[in-house]
Amino acid sequence: MIEVEVEDPAWTDALPEAVPMVERAAAAGLGAVEGDLVVLLTDDAAVRAVNARFRDRDQPTNVLSFPAAGSAAPHLGDLMLAFGVCA
16 A cells, blocks of 8 residues: 655645655556555655754755564555655
8 A cells, every 4th residue: 555645735736646646656666566655745844854863964855765674564664755855
């Protein structure tokens, strides 16, 4: 299952089909791999905060990825995309 969460409405304002587009892209990228993936469409400030916390880089970046480690469930991981940097 691919779950897309829109935290920053700029994503859907600029691209009304953002959610189905991300679902299609993630499905294509995963291919036959089974598992769950969460994609968060957010803003630069949120990505900057997470980037500073986990990577010691106090700046936004386009994408952050977090693989699931040691999970008994079929969760593959999480992705965060920053609207401003991606735009």
